[in-house]
Amino acid sequence: MSETPSNDASQRVALVTGAAGGLGREFAIALARRGHRVAGLDLADMSGTADLIGDAFHPVRADVTDPVEVEAAVEETAARFxxxxxxxxxxxxxxxLEFEKTTLDDWRRIMRVNLDGPFLVSQAALPHLKAAGWGRIVNIVSAVVFLGPPDLVAYTTSKSGLVGFTRALASAVGAYGITVNAISPGLTRTDMAARTTGADGGFERVRDKQVVPHVEEPGDLVSTLLYVCDEGSGFLTGQTINVDGGSAMH
Ligand SMILES: NC(=O)c1ccc[n+]([C@@H]2O[C@H](COP(=O)([O-])OP(=O)(O)OC[C@H]3O[C@@H](n4cnc5c(N)ncnc54)[C@H](O)[C@@H]3O)[C@@H](O)[C@H]2O)c1
Known part of the structure; x- marks a missing residue:
């Protein structure tokens, strides 16, 4: 059932990709608590997120690398809210991935999800943001863009591309009242990070290189997301805000 847009400018409609768990779930909850209505787009089941948020959340199953599914998900979101x-x-x-063992298929898969995804979602969403005369696009990159770790060459390349996308897209859409910024988390305790980079003492090794001496949690990123999305942040655009406990300073 579609709803008419709210006249309260502080209540917006948000779409969060990867909202089934980890950072995406945390972001969806934070935006909903802020009073926004939130759609989640994910390949995975989002019922856990839906249970935590309730009616302000609308899950849409889609693959960010598939233009047809992305277009349908964006239109479903706009129709719903x-x-x-x-x-x-x-x-x-x-x-x-060890660089010398990285296949072209590995490389392309990482670029598809991490770069094609934001391109397709942002492009499909743009007509709606333009129609609102106001918009916030937030790209989640990573502190690896400043650190360049040896086992994440493809990933670092993809997220560095997303930093460039953030800057150029900010220029392309600024005239419509739309800002585009990136947030770069450090290694953050999510289930996926616990299975990959954070495994075998990885969280503690990264923590020991930080200025802030604790393992980063998803909640450590929420205030930055809300700041970037705030009504008063319209002059902040094209930036990459590093939130990694001070392991990289730029
Ligand atoms: N956790 C960290 O340490 C960390 C650090 C820096 C940056 N990041 C970035 O933050 C984001 C979230 O990371 P996370 O740790 O929460 O990971 P996660 O795996 O818990 O969450 C990612 C979500 O994206 C979804 N997803 C993956 N491919 C998809 C596709 N093709 N279409 C739709 N959905 C898809 C997954 O199903 C999952 O729910 C990622 O972009 C990651 O690169 C994470």
Whole structure:
């Protein structure tokens, strides 16, 4: 059932990709608590997120690399909530890979999810943000863009591309009242990170290189997301905000 857009400018409609768990779930909950209505786009089951948020959440099953599914998901979101104004490009994959063993298929899969995904979602969403005359696009990159770890060459390349996408897209859409920014988390305790980069003492090794001496949690990123999406943040655009406990400073 579609709803008419709210006249309360502080209540927006957001789409968060990768909202089934991890950072995406945390972001969806935070945006909903802030009063926004939130659609989640994920390949995986989002019932856990839906149970935590309730009616303000609408899950749409889609693959961010598939243009037809992305277009349908964006249109379903806009129909359900009467528009779309905030896009959080969070879905991503970060398999550790030895460079010399990285296949072209590995490389392309990482680029497809981490770069094609934000391109397709942002492009499909843009007409709605333009129609609102206001928009926030937030790309979740990674502190690896400043650190360049040896086992994440393809991943670092994809997220560095997303930093460039953030800057150029900010220039392309600024005139429509739309900002585009990136947030770069450090290694953050999610289930996926626990299975990959954070495994075998990885969380503790990264923590020991930080200025802030604790393992980063998804909640450590929420205030930055809300700041970037805030009504008052319209002059902040094209930026990459590093939230990694101070292991990289730029
Ligand atoms: N956790 C970290 O340490 C960390 C650090 C820096 C950046 N990041 C970035 O933050 C984002 C979220 O990471 P996370 O740790 O929460 O990971 P996660 O695996 O828990 O969440 C990612 C979500 O994206 C979804 N997804 C993957 N491919 C998809 C596709 N093709 N279409 C739709 N959905 C898809 C997954 O199903 C999953 O629910 C990623 O972009 C990641 O690169 C994470």
């Amino acid at each position: 009467g528009g779309l104004e905030i896009v959080v490009n969070n879905a991503g994959i970060y398999p550790p």
